[in-house]
Amino acid sequence: MKLYFTIITLFFLVLTSCQNENSNLQLTYLGTAGWVIKDENSKVLIDPYLSRIKLVGMSTSSKISKSAQSRDWGSDNRKKYYRDDRFEPDTTVINWMINNNVIDSSNYIFVHHTHFDHAADVPYIAKKTGARVIGTESLSNLLRAHGIPDKQIVTVRGGEDYDFEDFSVKVLPSLHSALRDKQYYSSENIPSDIKVPLQIKEYVEGGSLMFFFRFKNHKVLTMGSMNFIESEIDKLKPDILLAGSANSRKEIYRYTERLLKSTGFPEIVIPTHWDDFRVTYDAPQEKALEAKVMPFVKDVNRVSPKTKVLIPQHLVPIIIN
């Protein structure tokens, strides 16, 4: 783990010394559906889930999944989590990200929905950075329960089009991935009187959103799930699409074709929410790449041959000029 972070630190040092940041948009994959997006004026965080806890079971059902039971955890000696356990952020990892300028000066955090793998680290990061957090009522309840002051909280439901100082964001109503053979459905919010820290299972969806960012030189559409409402993203024309690419996309009718067509066949597509997020940053992701990303890339190439697909690596910035 230490060696991995040393390499990444060196990478960041080289990067900051040799690039002209002024005209670039920089996107850094934090794993799961998490991103740092940065240009000359702004730095925003999206679904920053850095703890990557060793959850022994399904993320959205009470059953212990077969894959988790049979999984070889290798040398991962971290605490095992079950869905009844109360979540604790991995402050060593988060503080490292703050101290090494990965997420330090972010002014805003946007959250797609309040499952633990999107929202559980947000209270700690908001407290440490003072960033304003934009998300659903479910997220606002979580933040208030953690003592985050109201001035840091912006509650949205989808449909808002908000101007921030150096960028603007259209918030889009969306849908959660159709997990478990389409059996997944939740209309629950994290309630306002919730006791913190929450149990993993108490991080309920709280509604799903997508975000359409207009930065100075680029328009970026972000996803936190493998699903979308076609009429909401129609005619947005992002030049960069962070596309949900895990296998639950296969539940959706012509997922890739409808997604790319309705967004005007974006110039750049970057797969998101595809990695195995129950393992640490230094664990290999080849299996996830092969099983989820590569078939999706193939789909994109078929549907939109002119689109460039960029495959992200954890914590390695992608620079778009």
Ligand SMILES: [Zn+2]
């Ligand atoms: Zn979810």
